[in-house]
Amino acid sequence: MAEIVIENLRKEFGDFTAVQSSSFRIEDGEFFMLLGPSGCGKTTTLRMIAGLELPTSGEIYIDGEEVANRPASQRDIAFVFQMFALYPHMNVRKNISYPLISQGMKRAQVKARVAEVARILGIEDILDRPVGGLSGGDRQRVALGRAIVREPKAFMMDEPLGALDAEFRERMAEELRALHDRMGATTVYVTHDQLEAMQMGDKIVVMNHGVIEQFGVPQDIYDKPASMFVADFIGSPPMNFLKFPGVLARGDRAVRMHDVELGVPLAEEGFRGDLVFGVRPEHVRFDDAAAYRGRVLATEYLGTTQIVTVDTEGGQLKVRAPSDQRVTVGDQVGLAFDRRTITLFEAASGRALCSELNAGVLGHG
Structure with missing residues (x-):
């Protein structure tokens, strides 16, 4: 896995500045949360780390290498989207194995890797089922499986539980954190849900209007708000x-x-x-x-x-x-x-x- 370092990252869309001079460090193996309301710049930051957006200025280091101007394909990052992004014409097994097959991996290795991922996620019994008939929770497990099977340097997750109902969200949040702990993977996770961030994250960056309001461990974010925005955004009631x-x-x-x-x-x-x-x-x-x-x-x-x-x-x-x-x-x-x-x-x-x-x-x- 990998340490990720962000230095003075900035992103402009014409006259609009989405992210303003952000700097922070994500330790190797950390579950790192980007938290804030809609439009605060958290997803734009995630997409720049992943290589889906190029920054206007600033530096991004992954595992010690500067990658700000490299395409996503050269960063060894796996991305998990909110809406699953599965191939509807393939069954579960083929969805998970597709990244390995496209890399030219041998059939026996693919089979072994898919079996291991299915065991980790508890989806061995649905490997041959079409994805269209699966529940939201199972489809999200398949999307996670397709990311995990590659064994990338880091995982980027853009509100992956946002499409699930409240019961599934809570269960999947527990499963995601347990999965992270087993794998020790560096994970960057975007959410607008402060309870989700507090429950799952090792560290949290709270963003507002493209600016980092505070960065720290969940307890410090709650007990030591650096601004009224953080104090109001975190806590129920605030x-x-x-x-x-x-x-x-x-x-x-x-x-x-x-x-x-x-x-x-x-x-x-x-x-x-x-x-x-x-x-x-x-x-x-x-x-x-x-x-x-x-x-x-x-x-x-x-x-x-x-x-x-x-x-x-x-x-x-x-x-x-x-x-x-x-x-x-x-x-x-x-x-x-x-x-x-x-x-x-x-x-x-x-x-x-x-x-x-x-x-x-x-x-x-």
Whole structure:
């Protein structure tokens, strides 16, 4: 397999810039996620790595070789598409074996390789069936088999589970991750589904408008958002944002928000202007003695937990609370926060200013 290094990658389509000066490293054997909303540049980035699009500028290294201007056929990459891209006139066996036959591999080797791939994917019993009658999950396994059988340096996957229903998506996500762990293959995977990225990825790049917002392991992406976009895009429900004008001096451990003093992480830089107090729903608790207060607008029962929406002076805020905690619409409630779970953002730019969990971004506690 192979390490992939991207340096200052840029892609322009006329006056539109799809990807802006992206740089990151994918370690050998890593399951790497490109995550973001539609139009953020993630698929364009994947296609440039694979050689299906040539970059406007920048460098792409695969296994130490610069390949930015090489065609896809010279990169030893296997691509798995969202819509399977199978040959409908061939059965499963012929679909999987086609890449090897086209390379001139001997029949006995082809047969052995196809049998091994079928065993890995658990599709031995459908090898002689036509692909047209298969379920979506089985067709995706066949598409994966056709990619795996080549034993390429890296796999590129463009939302391969997007066409499956929710039950199949979850099952196939587990199978894909287990398959990756068995093979140790370098895999680059595009998705707009943050749960899929968090579940499967070793590392995640979060993109927005062609720009990399943050790069890191899933827990850091969740706990240490570098921007309001990341904090809002990751999490269900996403992070709460309470906006207020304020002054933050270097070394401060508290801010005054709507006439209430609240503890925050240690500020490593000063700031004056509109601030945003960010906290995830599971990090808010009800406390009758708390000075910051609000009125309950709605409750949503989720089994072991409930999501409670509270109207405050700084805006609406969601609280993930135990389902047995008695909360009624219209109640006036106190809201308590632990400074260790707070992130302060600059409202205008959306960048993180300080967060105790966020050591290494722009501040620490």
